[in-house]
Amino acid sequence: MTPETRKELYDCNVHGMIDDIFKNYKGNNEMDYINKSIAYILKYGLDRRIPKQSLQELIYTCKNQVATMVVQKQLAANPNDLTNMQSKEYDLALKFFFNDPVGFIQAKLEDDEFYESIKPKESEELKGFAYKGYIKNLDKNRDKFIKLFKDEQDYKLEFKVHGRYKDKYTSFENGRTLTYDTLKAIESKIPESNHSIAKAFEKQKPSTWERRLGRTSKEYKAFKRTYNAYKDNTRKGYGDDKALEDVAIRYLHHKFPRLKEGEFPTAEQIAKLKGAGKERAAFCLKVVEAVRETRTNQAQIKKMIGAVKELNLGEVKPEYLKANAVLKEVAKEEKTATKSAKAEEKVSPRRGALKSTRRNNRTVSSERKIKLNLGDSKAPERTKTTGGPKNVKRHPKRIEPEEKKVVEEKPKVEVKVVKQAIDTKEFQANLKNDLEDPTLATTKVELSEKAIEVPEVQATEIKE
Numbered sequence: 001m002t003p004e005t006r007k008e009l010y011d012c013n014v015h016g017m018i019d020d021i022f023k024n025y026k027g028n029n030e031m032d033y034i035n036k037s038i039a040y041i042l043k044y045g046l047d048r049r050i051p052k053q054s055l056q057e058l059i060y061t062c063k064n065q066v067a068t069m070v071v072q073k074q075l076a077a078n079p080n081d082l083t084n085m086q087s088k089e090y091d092l093a094l095k096f097f098f099n100d101p102v103g104f105i106q107a108k109l110e111d112d113e114f115y116e117s118i119k120p121k122e123s124e125e126l127k128g129f130a131y132k133g134y135i136k137n138l139d140k141n142r143d144k145f146i147k148l149f150k151d152e153q154d155y156k157l158e159f160k161v162h163g164r165y166k167d168k169y170t171s172f173e174n175g176r177t178l179t180y181d182t183l184k185a186i187e188s189k190i191p192e193s194n195h196s197i198a199k200a201f202e203k204q205k206p207s208t209w210e211r212r213l214g215r216t217s218k219e220y221k222a223f224k225r226t227y228n229a230y231k232d233n234t235r236k237g238y239g240d241d242k243a244l245e246d247v248a249i250r251y252l253h254h255k256f257p258r259l260k261e262g263e264f265p266t267a268e269q270i271a272k273l274k275g276a277g278k279e280r281a282a283f284c285l286k287v288v289e290a291v292r293e294t295r296t297n298q299a300q301i302k303k304m305i306g307a308v309k310e311l312n313l314g315e316v317k318p319e320y321l322k323a324n325a326v327l328k329e330v331a332k333e334e335k336t337a338t339k340s341a342k343a344e345e346k347v348s349p350r351r352g353a354l355k356s357t358r359r360n361n362r363t364v365s366s367e368r369k370i371k372l373n374l375g376d377s378k379a380p381e382r383t384k385t386t387g388g389p390k391n392v393k394r395h396p397k398r399i400e401p402e403e404k405k406v407v408e409e410k411p412k413v414e415v416k417v418v419k420q421a422i423d424t425k426e427f428q429a430n431l432k433n434d435l436e437d438p439t440l441a442t443t444k445v446e447l448s449e450k451a452i453e454v455p456e457v458q459a460t461e462i463k464e
Contacts, residue, residue: 005125010047014061015195022065031090037062039118056172063101071300082307089323098308102166103316106149178239185290203279219254223247245291248284
């Protein structure tokens with residue numbers, strides 16, 4: 001596999017997207033650039049050896065580049081016609097894209113026909129098992145993106161996302177640094193493959209003789225000082241693109257003193273310079289171009305996207321992303337009804353209408369009336385000895401409620417039947433006769449045989 005083929009199959013970064021799609025590719029309309037961008041983003045993380053950039057940054061770059069193409073047409077036609085996407089076939093689709101780029105990409109990836117159209121074809125350098133393996137990994141990436149955008153928990157951890165991904169993207173877009181768009185515009189103008197501003201400054205370093213003789217111009221020193229302050233949020237001048245533009249222009253006029261007001265040197269004139277001066281002049285010209293383009297485009301993009309969001313388009317649907325799609329009136333009515341229903345749910349009766357009704361029905365009195373239950377007798381007075389000023393009526397102590405006495409129940413007495421021997425005269429007489437009986441006198445108790453003879457005693461039943 002050649003380095004060019006490998007780059008095409010696996011590279012995935014912001015400047016690679018800008019170069020491959022928005023500079024080198026010539027599409028028929030904005031939708032072609034969006035489709036190519038989605039195919040490019042789909043390579044995200046396929047090769048673990050390539051450092052990952054932020055997925056949010058890739059999506060934002062696609063949105064910003066397409067928005068720049070649209071607003072340039074608006075500025076040329078009518079800058080105040082903000083909801084006109086200047087596209088005959090994909091006006092509605094572009095509105096959905098700017099309103100919700102994450103939902104737009106999800107809907108496109110869920111379309112099997114679209115996915116088949118952006119998959120790379122088998123070639124001489126990628127065929128057989130290598131091609132099948134690559135397509136299998138691409139299929140997995142497609143599923144990961146769809147599930148991530150649907151907020152399925154298992155796939156959030158892989159992308160280090162907490163909460164809804166749409167919220168995370170919106171947070172990135174709203175929280176990007178003040179200098180983000182201008183610096184990216186400068187980087188995109190640098191011809192180096194890595195678009196590094198740091199490397200551009202390396203080429204602008206003064207030579208040994210320039211340092212020894214102190215030949216570095218005050219205009220370039222001012223430019224570099226202003227640039228460092230521009231990108232440092234702790235310094236005065238942070239984000240001041242007008243100051244950055246002015247010092248860059250002063251350096252260009254220093255190198256080309258015959259330039260008139262508003263004129264800039266051409267590429268041929270800059271190429272004739274020597275040493276570090278040529279690199280500095282070329283870089284300053286790029287800075288002026290980037291600052292002016294960003295200032296004009298971003299102001300129009302902000303107004304255009306704000307106007308699109310006010311349309312309240314609702315959720316992205318696949319039929320709205322086709323050519324010449326029209327937003328259905330039924331969908332508008334359903335969206336309006338849903339919106340009003342949500343508004344009614346938000347107004348709780350306790351905090352809303354009920355609270356205002358109670359407030360309106362309440363009578364306000366200037367005098368406070370307090371009723372005290374003082375009883376029938378004369379109310380006692382609070383004195384200095386008992387507390388408080390004299391002759392101030394005191395509320396009697398609250399009478400504690402009497403505790404109810406609990407009557408203990410006596411346990412029921414059970415009637416028991418017992419046998420008891422009756423000690424009567426008849427019984428005593430019979431006992432005496434029995435004692436005089438000679439047979440009782442001769443009765444022996446054999447202990448060895450454990451035999452005991454006991455006379456029978458008559459017993460009667462009585463009730464206790």
